[in-house]
Amino acid sequence: xxxxxxxxxxxxxxxxxxxxxxxxxxxxxxxxxxxxxxxxxxxxxxxxxxxxxxxxxxxxxxxxxxxxxxxxxxxxxxxxxxxxxxxxxxxxxxxxxxxxxxxxxxxxxxxxxxxxxxxxxxxxxxxxxxxxxxxxxxxxxxxxxxxxxxxxxxxxxxxxxxxxxxxxxxxxxxxxxxxxxxxxxxxxxxxxxxxxxxxxxxxxxxxxxxxxxxxxxxxxxxxxxxxxxxxxxxxxxxxxxxxxxxxxxxxxxxxxxxxxxxxxxxxxxxxxxxxxxxxxxxxxxxxxxxxxxxxxxxxxxxxxxxxxxxxxxxxxxxxxxxxxxxxxxxxxxxxxxxxxxxxxxxxxxxxxxxxxxxxxxxxxxxxxxxxxxxxxxxxxxxxxxxxxxxxxxxxxxxxxxxxxxxxxxxxxxxxxxx
Amino acid sequence: xxxxxxxxxxxxxxxxxxxxxxxxxxxxxxxxxxxxxxxxxxxxxxxxxxxxxxxxxxxxxxxxxxxxxxxxxxxxxxxxxxxxxxxxxxxxxxxxxxxxxxxxxxxxxxxxxxxxxxxxxxxxxxxxxxxxxxxxxxxxxxxxxxxxxxxxxxxxxxxxxxxxxxxxxxxxxxxxxxxxxxxxxxxxxxxxxxxxxxxxxxxxxxxxxxxxxxxxxxxxxxxxxxxxxxxxxxxxxxxxxxxxxxxxxxxxxxxxxxxxxxxxxxxxxxxxxxxxxxxxxxxxxxxxxxxxxxxxxxxxxxxxxxxxxxxxxxxxxxxxxxxxxxxxxxxxxxxxxxxxxxxxxxxxxxxxxxxxxxxxxxxxxxxxxxxxxxxxxxxxxxxxxxxxxxxxxxxxxxxxxxxxxxxxxxxxxxxxxx
Numbered sequence: 001x002x003x004x005x006x007x008x009x010x011x012x013x014x015x016x017x018x019x020x021x022x023x024x025x026x027x028x029x030x031x032x033x034x035x036x037x038x039x040x041x042x043x044x045x046x047x048x049x050x051x052x053x054x055x056x057x058x059x060x061x062x063x064x065x066x067x068x069x070x071x072x073x074x075x076x077x078x079x080x081x082x083x084x085x086x087x088x089x090x091x092x093x094x095x096x097x098x099x100x101x102x103x104x105x106x107x108x109x110x111x112x113x114x115x116x117x118x119x120x121x122x123x124x125x126x127x128x129x130x131x132x133x134x135x136x137x138x139x140x141x142x143x144x145x146x147x148x149x150x151x152x153x154x155x156x157x158x159x160x161x162x163x164x165x166x167x168x169x170x171x172x173x174x175x176x177x178x179x180x181x182x183x184x185x186x187x188x189x190x191x192x193x194x195x196x197x198x199x200x201x202x203x204x205x206x207x208x209x210x211x212x213x214x215x216x217x218x219x220x221x222x223x224x225x226x227x228x229x230x231x232x233x234x235x236x237x238x239x240x241x242x243x244x245x246x247x248x249x250x251x252x253x254x255x256x257x258x259x260x261x262x263x264x265x266x267x268x269x270x271x272x273x274x275x276x277x278x279x280x281x282x283x284x285x286x287x288x289x290x291x292x293x294x295x296x297x298x299x300x301x302x303x304x305x306x307x308x309x310x311x312x313x314x315x316x317x318x319x320x321x322x323x324x325x326x327x328x329x330x331x332x333x334x335x336x337x338x339x340x341x342x343x344x345x346x347x348x349x350x351x352x353x354x355x356x357x358x359x360x361x362x363x364x365x366x367x368x369x370x371x372x373x374x375x376x377x378x379x380x381x382x383x384x385x386x387x388x389x390x391x392x393x394x395x396x397x398x399x400x401x402x403x404x405x406x407x408x409x410x411x412x413x414x415x416x417x418x
Numbered sequence: 419x420x421x422x423x424x425x426x427x428x429x430x431x432x433x434x435x436x437x438x439x440x441x442x443x444x445x446x447x448x449x450x451x452x453x454x455x456x457x458x459x460x461x462x463x464x465x466x467x468x469x470x471x472x473x474x475x476x477x478x479x480x481x482x483x484x485x486x487x488x489x490x491x492x493x494x495x496x497x498x499x500x501x502x503x504x505x506x507x508x509x510x511x512x513x514x515x516x517x518x519x520x521x522x523x524x525x526x527x528x529x530x531x532x533x534x535x536x537x538x539x540x541x542x543x544x545x546x547x548x549x550x551x552x553x554x555x556x557x558x559x560x561x562x563x564x565x566x567x568x569x570x571x572x573x574x575x576x577x578x579x580x581x582x583x584x585x586x587x588x589x590x591x592x593x594x595x596x597x598x599x600x601x602x603x604x605x606x607x608x609x610x611x612x613x614x615x616x617x618x619x620x621x622x623x624x625x626x627x628x629x630x631x632x633x634x635x636x637x638x639x640x641x642x643x644x645x646x647x648x649x650x651x652x653x654x655x656x657x658x659x660x661x662x663x664x665x666x667x668x669x670x671x672x673x674x675x676x677x678x679x680x681x682x683x684x685x686x687x688x689x690x691x692x693x694x695x696x697x698x699x700x701x702x703x704x705x706x707x708x709x710x711x712x713x714x715x716x717x718x719x720x721x722x723x724x725x726x727x728x729x730x731x732x733x734x735x736x737x738x739x740x741x742x743x744x745x746x747x748x749x750x751x752x753x754x755x756x757x758x759x760x761x762x763x764x765x766x767x768x769x770x771x772x773x774x775x776x777x778x779x780x781x782x783x784x785x786x787x788x789x790x791x792x793x794x795x796x797x798x799x800x801x802x803x804x805x806x807x808x809x810x811x812x813x814x815x816x817x818x819x820x821x822x823x824x825x826x827x828x829x830x831x832x833x834x835x836x
Binding site: 023102104113115117118200221239242245248253254357358359370372374411414415416417 | 437440441514520522526528531533535536618619639657660663664666667668671672753771775776777779780781782783784785786787788790791792796797798808809810811813814815823824825826827828829830831832833834835
């Protein structure tokens with residue numbers, strides 16, 4: 001069978017499964033989630049053995065240590081998967097809930113009912129635990145899902161899919177609710193992105209190259225973020241101790257993720273005090289500073305930033321620093337160089353806090369807190385399927401509710417239109 | 419200047435205007451809406467004169483009477499435009515509102531704040547009053563808008579845009595908040611659909627051909643519906659008097675619109691009584707019936723339906739009728755032939771009402787009411803910008819809130835991630 005017909009067949013099967021899973025009771029979906037968790041525990045040795053095949057192949061292909069690290073499933077990964085599934089089972093089921101009902105003058109009762117989206121395609125790189133997280137969230141929201149992980153993780157993902165399918169069967173749900181694309185070749189992705197009739201949404205997760213490829217080739221709506229060029233603005237009169245903790249945390253706690261700070265903007269009135277203090281901590285933590293001329297004047301050892309530094313997502317222990325004359329300059333800098341992902345202000349000024357929150361056009365805007373909180377679990381949404389920096393449908397971290405939509409339901413007693 | 423550079427320049431100007439309009443206070447936006455209404459009143463003679471130029475050109479080009487009727491701006495149209503603007507000014511402003519705030523265990527306060535989408539492109543046919551409705555709704559939601567009406571309405575739309583621009587200037591808002599594409603050629607639409615950097619959303623309104631063209635060529639997210647193949651299912655044991663009123667209203671009250679009923683599904687147990695009654699009324703109203711074999715057996719004068727009738731949007735005094743064995747058959751028919759637009763059940767049975775509402779996957783699902791209520795104003799949303807049958811972002815009638823999105827705002831006291 002050709003790649004196209006394999007994918008089309010999978011998409012049709014997913015569509016059919018989605019019609020069934022959409023009608024499932026919450027208890028049945030939760031039972032399936034817990035059954036998947038139990039099966040993963042039971043089949044742990046098999047899953048790890050299949051993962052070893054991927055690892056051997058990866059080593060032969062001389063894939064980087066970092067990639068191999070992400071690819072590896074150990075006992076701890078298994079336990080994380082199980083814990084994640086149990087947490088998703090605990091989440092509130094959004095499907096079927098009616099938001100407030102309003103009454104029209106003619107007596108019609110109108111509500112919005114939350115419903116699944118249908119079929120979701122997830123295209124991602126390396127880490128096989130995404131397979132479990134994404135399957136769990138899509139299932140909870142009543143959707144079918146087609147997963148296309150990295151080709152280097154194919155044995156692992158197929159082992160996980162087989163485990164999931166068995167658990168679904170045991171709880172009376174259609175096995176095709178969760179499918180893994182069994183094809184390494186990238187033509188499978190192109191084929192997936194053309195299934196407009198069967199797939200309702202595509203979510204790509206990975207590097208900017210993968211995401212641009214998906215956006216450029218998809219005929220199906222895509223929710224995504226390209227990158228996170230996140231800023232912290234340290235305001236005039238800010239509590240500099242708090243500012244230092246927040247900036248240090250935002251840059252250093254986990255520099256390789258999208259919600260880490262990449263650029264620090266500092267009001268000129270606090271620049272000298274603040275920068276000399278934090279520069280020492282950054283230096284001790286191995287953070288390289290690339291600064292504007294004023295930063296370089298104030299901080300010994302800072303490199304001069306070039307134009308390309310401002311829009312760059314380093315994902316590393318590097319930070320761009322710019323001293324600004326006022327908050328307007330900071331907001332303009334963010335609007336011009338930012339990625340609409342996450343921005344924070346450290347301030348003690350009420351009006352400026354309010355204005356920053358209103359005027360900064362990013363998916364998460366924080367006052368006096370680290371950018372690292374742009375994360376579904378941290379914000380209280382439960383597990384997340386990704387972060388969107390496009391405004392349509394979802395903007396920011398996407399949890400189980402963002403995998404649903406609403407329809408209108410109207411209860412009447414024979415009303416007709418005049 | 420080439421078409422591409424004209425459009426790109428407009429899109430950039432819209433983006434810049436959107437940054438200003440997003441920050442405007444509700445009072446300023448409302449003042450602008452009322453000022454536009456006042457200017458339309460004042461410039462009515464000029465607008466009608468410009469409309470006459472379009473009409474003369476249309477008559478020369480031998481455009482159909484129906485099209486000329488839709489194109490004509492008379493005193494009544496002017497008053498409808500003014501009334502519409504005043505109603506939009508009365509609507510609640512969604513922008514800046516915070517939904518419920520929740521507290522995280524670490525003390526972070528998290529809310530969602532409603533924000534404008536940015537720049538919206540509207541591509542529509544003939545009717546110039548859409549120019550005013552769309553401009554008003556986009557402005558109220560804090561968006562800039564680029565309007566590309568039918569080429570046959572260009573003089574009218576330019577006159578309306580000039581009137582709007584003047585009113586915007588008088589209230590201190592950027593004139594480029596509302597722009598009309600001054601190019602008749604369709605290449606202008608293609609150019610518009612490529613402005614991914616500046617335009618956030620495209621809404622096409624018109625016939626299926628126009629909408630498919632937009633969807634096939636847009637690089638920007640599109641909200642749309644292709645057609646409305648709306649069904650009413652008359653259930654076993656339904657109140658047949660109510661059923662008759664609802665079905666007659668859904669078909670006859672305004673047959674040329676997307677929420678008119680196109681197919682009637684009738685439970686076999688009530689088919690004889692119900693069909694013989696309503697067939698007389700349909701006959702008197704000039705409605706042609708195309709029926710399944712059982713319908714043809716019961717209704718004298720019914721034509722035999724062919725396969726093509728079931729997925730057809732007649733937009734005319736024609737109805738397809740099918741007798742079904744049970745509600746499952748009706749739901750399956752709707753899933754297969756429907757357009758996810760509007761479906762109604764007439765029933766007296768509590769369980770079946772509940773199940774129909776839950777299982778029918780359409781943007782508006784009604785119990786004991788006419789399909790004609792799928793309309794923003796009728797459902798209480800205020801004016802509508804269109805109806806979406808795609809599930810992402812909005813599903814059903816789209817009012818001012820659907821022209822916005824939410825971002826997360828987080829208020830902390832120095833929280834960092836552990």
